[in-house]
Amino acid sequence: MSDLHPTIRKVTERVIERSKPGRQSYLDLMKREADRRPEREAVSCSVLAHAFAGAEEDQDALKNNRGPNIGIVTAYNDMLSAHQPYGRYPDRMKIYAREVGATAQVAGGTPAMCDGVTQGEDGMELSLFSRDNIAMATGVALSHQMYDGIACLGICDKIVPGLVMGALRFGHLPAVFVPSGPMPSGISNKQKQETRQKFAAGEVGRDALLESELASYHSPGTCTFYGTANSNQMMMEMMGLHVPGAAFVQPGSKLRQGLDRAAVHRLAELAGTTDRTLAQVVDEKAIINAMIGLLATGGSTNHAIHIPAMARAAGIHVDWTDLAELSSVVPLLARVYPNGSGDVNQFHHAGGMGYIIGELLEAGLAHRDILTVWEGGFDAYTAEPIWEDDALNWTRVTETRDDTMLRPASEPFQPDGGMKLLNGNLGRACFKSSAVDKSRWTIEAPARVFENQADVSVAFKAGELDRDVVVVVRFQGPRANGMPELHSLTPALAVLQDRGHNVALVTDGRMSGASGKVPAAIHCTPEAIGGGPLSLLRDGDMVKVCAETGELSTTADLASRIPAPDPAPEWGVGRELYRMMQAQADGAEQGASAMLKAAGL
Structure with missing residues (x-):
């Protein structure tokens, strides 16, 4: 085990020092929110009746305050393949909650748009500001203050950053992020890329292109290339906001359901305590770990915008100089398409996040001492989940199973994070x-x-x-x-x-x-x-x-x-509804957020 790399220590100390005023203000706010949070016994009966009326079989438990109540914020829709699996999650999560004497309610839904669907179209101009919209929708969902913990269901590009930003304003509560996993692999990424270039060059027609794309994006689950959606899941692991190893397990499997069940059970265990609130978990070191993970895996450039925005919601300020300095010492340990030939399923099978985190920790390239939602701290995230004997277990990942996709820190693909x-x-x-x-x-x-x-x-x-x-x-x-x-x-x-x-x-x-x-x-x-x-x-x-x-x-x-x-500003496809956000947005390096700027964060 190596000591923390001096550059990572220097950047972390600089971020902590720079963030002191904002971070302290945030933590003071979270303490006030926790202190003034209404106890159910003190809330009017009319309010409680409104909140419990639709709870059906959980109504009696809620009425008698028999256990913690989990608020589910979901980005479900069935047009996005990544979010389609979430349709049945609330019903299952309510069952998992009952197993441990808790209850769960859908606190609210958020938009979830797909940049792949709007790519090259006018609707793409709503995409980035949908993140602010999602954060505000999360705030609306949790504003009823009927919850003891937060379960966030989201996968894709702006959805996870938006959920993080919104949930952090309720950071006095514990929160767990619950992914749904990638779709099975389709045609090779090389084949898909070749067809796209042939179409651009006029060598094949639209029918051939559509067939190629359908062979790639073909079933429920996240797109399998390592873009922003899958980079989101990597970051949630690096910040300790997932059940360990949850990021890239496919939908519909027993292992996926076991991880989902574990997430609800853990959240019920944390609810009502002050040991691992979201405000405590998402601190400066967790944000630095997210940046390190992005660099070590060659993740999405979108996170050069999203990480500063998420950090600001927790009173933390990072910039591109921090990212560049970290990149100078964090080696590239993974090559996942579009930076390599294999997709996220192959990445997961090669050792995935358990291997990445283990290598980073052993080389002194990540903060080991972060607070995570899971017991055992960040070391627990060096293991991969397995389903054996009809139960969820974990096994430590000690070596890569495919060195064309994953390499040790001692022999990286590149000496820097790219x-x-x-x-x-x-x-x-x-x-x-x-x-x-x-x-x-x-x-x-x-x-x-x-x-x-x-x-x-x-x-x-x-x-x-x-x-x-x-x-x-x-x-x-x-x-x-x-x-x-x-x-x-x-x-x-x-x-x-x-x-x-x-x-x-x-x-x-x-x-x-x-x-x-x-x-x-x-x-x-x-x-x-x-x-x-x-x-x-x-x-x-x-x-x-x-x-x-x-x-x-x-x-x-x-x-x-x-x-x-x-x-001149464009009209149509709802773009005019976002004019206020455009006019108020700050720069890309600050996170390109109108909401955070208006809030003075």
Whole structure:
């Protein structure tokens, strides 16, 4: 067992010091909330009658206050494959609660939209701010104050961060996050990627593309590539908010149900105590562990936005400099598609999170002393769950079962975590180097400037980009249009790259966990709207994107230029309903949240 790496210690101490005022204010609030939380015996009978009227067989237990009551916040819908399994969870969870003398009620539901469904469509502009919406919906659900613990049912991109942000405002209660697991593997990711690129190049038609996609996304469960949804589950393990090893067990299995049952039993055990409240579990070290896990596994770039937002909800302040410094010492231990050929099912079978956490702890690359929802502390998360003799058990993961997917800290895929901070006269941006061949870490080429992704597609099809080029897609930031993901651009840019051209993307938009092999400077801040540096670029300006030196710059004389005019706000698909959030949002590095900014967090 190694001592904690000095860089990780330094970053942690810096975050603790920087966060002192906000963290203390948060903890003071949680103490006040716990002290003033109404006891049921003191609540009016009319209030209790409203709360218990629909409880059916649990009504008598609730009326007589015979045990803790668990509030379930669910992101169920049956259009999202990842959330479809949650349909039957409340009924099962109520049974599990009764087994240990507790009750459970659905406190409320939250939206759950899929970036895969809205990809390249207007609805994507609601995606990022749906996180604030989810956080507020969680707050509404828990505001009835009828609960002794919180069970959060959520998987995908904005849903888990939103649930964390909302639940943290009720951090005086214990909380457990309950995933539903990934769908079984479909066709290989290599086949899927090849078909997408062939379609972008005009070599196959829409029918072939649709068949390929359906062969990949084919049943209930989370998409199997290692994007934001699965990175969410990794982070919940790294923060100690899951039952150990729960992240990547498939829906419908006995093991999955055993883990779900264990989550409810544990939450009932914690309810009414002050030992492991959510406010205590989500501290500075837990947030640092989430960042470390992101880097060690090559997780989604979206979390460069979500982690600061989740941290702020707990009074903690982190930034991209912290992430970049951690990345310099945290090695890449996993290669999961799109950073490798295998998917999350293969990752789990190779040793999964138990192996990752064990390696990080033994190498002194993660905080062992975090408080977790599970007994045994963070060491318990070095084991994988198994179902044997009709019971749930755990076994320690001591070695990788596939070294093409998982490697020890002593022999990593890369010596760093593959998340670079770029900085220069075009602003600050993130670069996911773990997905990009090192020969392409530096691209310097003339810019071609666009103000929406549809125009990029038109230019590509017309052959206008068939050369060395830095594609700049601006006015895609939080205040401009909600910061949509732009990874539908990846197939076209990958085709140009495969033709031998030096190609890069620069944008104030997002690229998501599906960030692929094309070098991309994303989340550029300040964003273009309001006169940010990207608004000053013109076609033909030389732009340099360099992950080696951390540079994002142009040789153009930006000071002499007038910014391009801000685009008019778009209407339709409900975008106008989110105008208030767009107008109030802060920058990507702060978490791109209107809600947190308005709350003064």
